[in-house]
Amino acid sequence: MFLTVNSSVSTKDRILGAAEVLFAQRGFDGASLRQLTSAAGVNLAAVNYHFGSKDKLVEEVFRRRLDALNATRLVELDKIAGAEKTTLEDVLGAYIRPALDLSHDGSGSLFMRVLARAFAEHDDTLRQFLSANYGHVMRQFTAEFARLLPQLSKPELYWRIDLVTGALTHAMSGFGMIQRKNDVSEHTHREQTAQHLIRFSVAGLSHP
Amino acid sequence: MFLTVNSSVSTKDRILGAAEVLFAQRGFDGASLRQLTSAAGVNLAAVNYHFGSKDKLVEEVFRRRLDALNATRLVELDKIAGAEKTTLEDVLGAYIRPALDLSHDGSGSLFMRVLARAFAEHDDTLRQFLSANYGHVMRQFTAEFARLLPQLSKPELYWRIDLVTGALTHAMSGFGMIQRKNDVSEHTHREQTAQHLIRFSVAGLSHP
DNA sequence: CGTATGCTCAAACGATCGTTTGAACCGGTC
């Protein structure tokens, strides 16, 4: 009745870990269950037993990471939302840094590739999933941006936030020209990325 | 020996057209040759006969569009490069507008999705293909940006161009919140997109 | 002990994939 704890990590978590890596490397279609279960060191049938289907596994991979990410974002936003001295930099930081921190632990950076890939897949199912589960986060951030940028019309604000999101996604997917040099620590590189993203976004959001 | 011109469009072009649509809708792996050839109204074996393999077909889809796109970009850049009165807006326009114009004809907009998808696929083969075939375009644009932004260090400039590229890719992939309304013509929407992109990018590139 | 339950395993299922084959067809040349 209880989960076995003989192994250091449960079969379910081993699958989720391997899935994140392989989905990032080869895509959702490209990574087969046989590669996946082989990498995880579990039986082929384990995926369907524990998750029901490959599609459900994909959803779980997203849910596990995005729940944590957006929860952190909201905590950070709540600390500053509505305050007198809150700046654009603060709000952008609450939006950007949790995402960049996700790429601190090893497999987290792979997840950002998974996410970027999912965006490109342009699948309406995923779009609805993201909107239904995390739309309220985006809405709260948008409201705070609107408060700090009262001179912008609604459509104008939406446009600019959209372009910030694009820059964000691109930078986090790691496809760009900028790659971390060997003589720069992971932590330093992440902080530089955050700084560039925030300054760039402040300029793009608040220009006349 | 000569191509037959009995049909309005050759088999090869019918395949390329259908491939662009289906690759954009379902991805490179997701779109099967059977769906593709069926949509094109040609025999299944025609793809391997005319292109050699599915991978070669993918490459051709890219080459056909990107050759035209980057050629246009260079023509537009050459008109203004090095001139006294050239502004950041001009250079960004030369970079952005040809890409947006590509989405004028019906299937062109689908190609931008194909491109965005390919970026996310993060495949090193494609990366090398893009770098080898169109890297010189990026280099020329970077040189012109450097001329107009002499106060920026090389790394700083690279960072900012990278973020501009992200916003660009995102906007053109059409995944963002902003969707064309029914009461706005395609042409108008494209011009609005270009305007927002350029203003946003100018601010992001030239902020202190 | 016996039985029930959660989980793992090797093996197989049907479907679909990219590719290949060999015959049929078609326009042009002798």
Next chain:
DNA sequence: GACCGGTTCAAACGATCGTTTGAGCATACG
């Protein structure tokens, strides 16, 4: 007419995919 290179066609090939099956194993509980 016969011939030929270029193209199209239906059919099949082997491989791989996600999923299902049923036996086997380990643990918990009476």
